[in-house]
Amino acid sequence: MSAVARAGIVAGLVVCGCWVSAAPAPPPPLDTLLTRVGERVAAFYRRAQSVICLESSTVQPVTKNWSWEGMARTVESDLRVEADDAIGDAFPEAKVIREIRRINGRLPRERDKKDRTGCMDPNPLSSEPLAFLTPAHRGEYVFTRLREGKDKDRAALVIDFVSADRTSRLELIEDERGHDDCFDWKGPIATRGSVWVDADTHDVLRVERHLTGPVDLKVPWKLQRKYLFPPWIVMDRADTTLRYATVTFKDPEERLLLPESIESMTIVRGTLQSYRQTDTYTNYRRFLTSGRLRIPDR
Numbered sequence: 001m002s003a004v005a006r007a008g009i010v011a012g013l014v015v016c017g018c019w020v021s022a023a024p025a026p027p028p029p030l031d032t033l034l035t036r037v038g039e040r041v042a043a044f045y046r047r048a049q050s051v052i053c054l055e056s057s058t059v060q061p062v063t064k065n066w067s068w069e070g071m072a073r074t075v076e077s078d079l080r081v082e083a084d085d086a087i088g089d090a091f092p093e094a095k096v097i098r099e100i101r102r103i104n105g106r107l108p109r110e111r112d113k114k115d116r117t118g119c120m121d122p123n124p125l126s127s128e129p130l131a132f133l134t135p136a137h138r139g140e141y142v143f144t145r146l147r148e149g150k151d152k153d154r155a156a157l158v159i160d161f162v163s164a165d166r167t168s169r170l171e172l173i174e175d176e177r178g179h180d181d182c183f184d185w186k187g188p189i190a191t192r193g194s195v196w197v198d199a200d201t202h203d204v205l206r207v208e209r210h211l212t213g214p215v216d217l218k219v220p221w222k223l224q225r226k227y228l229f230p231p232w233i234v235m236d237r238a239d240t241t242l243r244y245a246t247v248t249f250k251d252p253e254e255r256l257l258l259p260e261s262i263e264s265m266t267i268v269r270g271t272l273q274s275y276r277q278t279d280t281y282t283n284y285r286r287f288l289t290s291g292r293l294r295i296p297d298r
Contacts, residue, residue, distance in 0.1 A: 027157050027199070030146045034138065034159070036202040037195070041130045044203070045083040045094040047256055054283040055079040055098065059120040060276045064236075064267055075121050076102040079281070081128060093136070094128040119175060119182035120275060129242055129262070130204060133195070140164055148199075151206050155199040162192040168215040172223055172233060183272060185217055189238075203257045207242040211235070229271055237267040249286045258284060 027033065060072040077098040084093045100108050100121070112118045131137055141161045149158040168189045175182035193209035217233040224231060245260035262279040 027146060027148065030143060030159070033146065033157065033197070033202065034133070034143060037159075037197055037204065038134050038138065040197075040201065040203050041133050044130070044257070045081060045128070048081040048094075048258065049083055051256065051258065051284055051286050052078055052080045053258070053281045053285070054101075055122070055279055055281055057122050057277065057279045060278075062265075062267075062274050062276050064269070064274060066265070066267075066276070073117060073120070074104055075100060077122060093134075094131060096126045096128055098122055098124050098126075100124075114178055114180060116179055116181045119179045120277065122279075123177075129207065133204070149196060151196045154205065156196045156205055157199050157202075159195045159197065160193075161195065162212065163188075163190040166190045166212060168211075170215055170217045170235075172217045172219045172229070174223070183223075189215060191238075198257075203244070205244055205257075207240075209240045211238050233271050234269045235266070236269060237265060239266075240264040247284045249284075254286070 028036070055077045056074060057077070058072055058074040060068055061070040063069050077100045079096060079098050081094055082097050083095075102108070103112060103118075103121070112121070132141060140163065142164050143159055143161045145160040147158050147160075149156045165188055168187070170185045170187040170189055173184055173186055175184055190212040191209050192212050193207065195204060196206040197204055215235045215238075217235060219229045219231055219233060223229050241261075241263045243260045243262075244257050246255055247258045248255050259281045261281065262277075264277045265275075266277075267274045
C-alpha cells in the first residue's frame with residue numbers, strides 16, 4: 001500500500017472519529033424532559049421577579065381574509081412577573097402584572113376605563129403563559145410527541161401537545177372591565193401546539209398554540225336580546241406564538257432567557273371583530289436589593 005493511500009485511510013479514520021465524538025446525545029424520555037422543563041420554568045419565575053420591562057401591545061382589527069380594518073391601538077406598559085412563594089416541593093404560581101404608561105403615545109385618560117376603544121387593552125393582571133408546563137397544570141394537557149428541531153439555528157427539542165379535554169365549551173360574556181360594546185368569552189377551550197426547548201439547558205425558546213378546530217361560542221339569551229346577536233358565534237382561528245430571547249445584564253453580569261414577543265391572530269365569523277395582536281418586550285431592567293446588618297457596639 002502506498003504512503004498516499006495509507007495517509008488517506010488515516011485521515012478518514014480521524015474524520016470518522018471526530019464525527020463519532022461530536023454525535024449529539026439522544027434526547028431524554030418525554031416524561032423526564034417535561035420534568036426538567038418544569039424545573040426551568042420555576043427557575044425562570046424566581047429570576048424574572050427581579051426584572052421589569054416595557055411591553056408594547058398593538059391590536060389591529062382585521063377582516064376574515066386578514067386585511068387591515070380600521071385603526072390600530074398601541075398600549076405601552078411596565079410589566080413584571082410576580083410568583084407566589086413555593087411551599088415545600090411545590091412549584092410557584094406566577095402572574096403577570098402591568099402598569100399602563102401610554103396609549104397611542106399619550107398618557108392614559110379616565111375615559112379609557114370605559115370607552116370601547118380600550119376593549120382589547122391588556123389586563124393589569126393576567127396568567128403567565130408558561131404555567132401550563134408546571135406540574136400543577138401539566139395534567140390539563142397530553143404531550144404526544146418529542147422530536148428534534150431548530151429555533152433560530154439553535155438546536156432544540158420540540159414537544160407537541162393537545163388539551164386533555166378535547167371539547168370546547170365557550171360562552172360569550174360582556175367585558176368584565178366595563179368597556180362599552182366589548183365582549184369576551186369564558187369556559188374551557190381545546191387547543192393544540194408545540195413547545196421548542198433548548199436541547200442543552202431545556203429552557204423554553206418558543207411556544208405555538210392553535211385551536212383544535214372551529215369553536216362555537218354560545219350566546220346567552222340576554223345578549224341575544226340586547227345586541228341582536230345570533231344564538232351561536234363561530235371562532236375559526238386563535239393562533240398564538242410566543243418567543244424568548246437571551247438578555248444580558250451587567251453589574252453583576254447575568255444572562256437570562258426572557259420573553260421577546262407574542263403574536264396572535266383571532267378570526268371570528270360575522271358579529272364580533274377579528275383582530276391581530278403583537279406584543280413586544282424591550283428595555284429590560286433588573287432591580288437588585290441588598291442589605292447590610294450592623295451590630296451595635298456594646
